[in-house]
Amino acid sequence: ASYARIKETEEAIGAFLTLNEEKARSTATGMDEQLAKGGERGLLFGLPAGVKDNIVTEGLRTTCASRFLENYDPIYDATASRKLKEAGAITIGKLNLDEFAMGGSNENSSFHPTRNPWNRDHVPGGSSGGSAASVAAGQVYFSLGSDTGGSIRQPAAYCGIVGLKPTYGLVSRFGLVAFASSLDSIGPLTKNVEDAAYVLQAIAGYDKNDSTSANVDVPDYTSALSGDVKGLRIGVPKEYLGEGIDPRVKQAVMDALRVYESMGATWEEVSLPHTEYAIAAYYLLASSEASSNLARFDGVRYGVRADNPDNLIDLYRKSRSQGFGPEVKRRIMLGTYSLSSGYYDAYYLKAQKVRTLIKNDFDEVFKQYDVIVGPTAPTPAFRIGEQVDNPLTMYLNDICTIPVSLAGIPAISVPCGMADGLPIGLQIIGPAFQESTVLRAAHAYE
């Protein structure tokens, strides 16, 4: 059914980079045979899933939407890919993204853009745009995405589905091709909150292969979905509803808050005073980490190697010039600059200090409130091509998601309305490792 739906819709949407049809069918047959022999059904038994193409899958091409990796077939599974298999999910294929997850529209994919299923002239968001569009178009039941500064939540909002960024360290990063290691998180994109709880259940947990994996107990997330938010204390940051926020988005958030009130929750305006510095700090930190992480792509060990180099340095130069797209190059240059001696204190170190202030803002609010609620993105999905020539405008779309990433805390986006036929997302943010609270609040609302 999944492949039939893909055949109907894929030409219009362009969510996939690689399909896994033959292998998926034989996996499904194998599972039927196991079941007939009395085998057990895993948590996600038989569910067709899509995986963002920066999460490695054994024997299944993983390109990060980059020319550099257009011939890369991983020899191992990411921990998240392995856990999907163990839970019985079937990987249907690999989903499009902005190259190396750098972007917010899918227009930075080196292969083709993905289109928003609600209106194909608009972007699906990014960088997990293929992951969001595929679920929204009914091609897969759920997908995995990655979120460094909003890349699960923002495309979920633009495509009218649910997207959960877990606490940093809750889901192993082993096998997620690194963009900014101190921020990268894997999480589910689903049709509803209950599905998000199930998928998170399957992929969360300590992993010795990831040095930043959190050694915490994984609670039963579905049992948190009680429908009860009586007495829940909601903080609404004034910085997330001020200048630059589309009035229709603001209205949708206010309407959602009234729904919460009617269910017995209370809300008050709060302040996250350092929000205005978040984008600057993030683009310095994320680019710095990216410049270091992407140094491994040298044309020797992975992916494409340039032809006819004069010498070793020329091999690096040619391979990197040919392999990386313009946004990736921009970030490598920005990050290399900010890490250079003489500039380190002024940029990288300063940005790290700002990151701490932003985290402290959240800690302060969570002393008095259970969750923070606001928009996921300032506007609904914009038109393809509209912002592509202006990286700064593009970066400003991340204003509501980036502070959460810098603080390392969990947040979910759930649909909360429409504007001119395009969905709007409500973001619900919780303290570290309080996924159950975030899921409960989202589930009661949806």
Ligand code: GLN
């Ligand atoms: N849009 C942000 C960026 O371009 C977020 C990307 C992400 O979360 N992977 O960096």
